[in-house]
Amino acid sequence: MRFPALIFKNMLRRKTRSAFTVLGISIGIATIIALGAVMSGMTANMEGMLKSGKADLVVAEKGVADMVYSRINDSRIGEIEVLEGVRKAAGVVFSICPVENNPFFLVWGVKNEDLPMVGMDIVNGSAFSQEDELIIGKTASKELDKKVGDKLILSGKEFRITGIFETGVPFQDKGVALPLKKLQEIMKHEGYVMMIYVELEEGADIEGVCQLIEERHPDLVTIKSASELGKVDKGLEIMDAASWAVSLLAILIGGIGVTNTMMMSIYERTREIGVLRALGWRRNRILSMILGESVLLCLFSVPIGLLLGVFGVKLLMLHPMIKGFLEPMYTLDVFAKAFIVAFAVGIIGGFYPAYRACKLPPSEALRYE
């Protein structure tokens, strides 16, 4: 028999208690998995949105708390387009509008000629040319059961679908796009765009162009990747912090459960620990055994938490309001985070009981009844 086998068998002594402890920690792990997957999905969506099409970078208003509050005068598009290294600049607006029965539908306002720039490739039909026309994302067309030529009511106005587009970004493919002017009018945003997509000349230095834009337009900010989104969108950062806070709370509760379980185990096994010490076991070995049991309990909760987390997200995704916006992504990072947290909870939650156990004087432990 090897030492890890002893740890494993010890854990099975009180199967029901161990099972409930594992379940408790699993809920914490499930929270980490679910929130992590949702956050990864949102970040990937934002990254996809920024990197879609031919654009190399995005320009937004500096200092805004969220991209939706960004307002850039239309005239800036032309001013940026003439800068050295810039091939093309395209202004866009976006909004959440009610579409038929869905109150939260992502709507893009883009000029017809800028559609390739923002990555909206027409896969069926053609681009819009009139104010009362729009194109619909591939996923949205399936979900709403709409095809080219059908009508769509958006913000109480009727539009004709002229084409179906695909960007490869789930977030965008679940929306629609209509002429920039029309959406500006609906949003009462005339003369302003929210973002400017910028395509660079071949071989242009992206850092240099960003610097140039920010120098010439100090009220604007350039974003090259999702990691820079914090410059204009605090939402992701706030949500990330909130997801950590919720995860930590869940883990704290799970950790207390582990400590409680291990403390009970120590009390029940006080005499046995005395015997082990009498048989020559060093303090460190007692410490390793108890910590090992505690870590093992937590590691067992990883696969269970994983299943619970995935199941929880699937349930969440059934909600029509969330369905269109969230596309969870189960990245390796999310699983690694869950595994590391479980391991840490095992060590932290088991440390005090293990310390108590190894500090027990053997003669006293043997007298314990």
Next chain:
Amino acid sequence: MKNVITTRNLVKTFEEGRVKALNGVNLEVFEGGFIAIMGPSGSGKSTLLNMIGGLDRPTSGEVVVDGVDLCKVKNLDDFRAKKVGFVFQLHNLIPVLTACENVQIPMFELKLSGKERCKRAEKLLKLVGLEHRKDFVPTKLSGGERQRVAIARALANEPKIILADEPTGTLDSVSGDQIVHILQRLNKDGRPIVLVTHDEEIAEHANIIYHMKDGKILESNP
């Protein structure tokens, strides 16, 4: 004959000196000796055994076991692992482990491979007549069998001395006799044994019987 255990003026007090468990105990156990310690509850028998076995330290006095002055040893774990084999009234076997696995428990402190541990445990179970029960968990063994597993476990690290604290206390007379015979056999093989018991019949198997009262050894019956 060489002294294996020597205690000189051994004193152990508890509760800041209010309780004197041992009050100047002088004891000598020679190589191959088998002594029994008898006395009423609270007379200090188990405390004396704990001092000899390095489970506790005396308040004053001296304990020398196999040439090791225990008062001078900083960490007694190693001493217990290599020099002493304990047998207790309650066997305290780990319920989820088989007899063979239970015997291997003390061997974790030795540098032995899993195979070597297993081989040694099987040999020890054979010594106590339980080789056929090696894969049984404690709940499937009788009280006497469990205590025999505990003896095999005490022998796991080939200790110099065996300290047995009421090893037959919870057993019927037949099982109790079996245990004493195993201890006698071990003693004949050269291992000194210190046996604490309430049972005179059991004590009579020893070479010398010491009686304790109020933390002192009163007399010996050679």
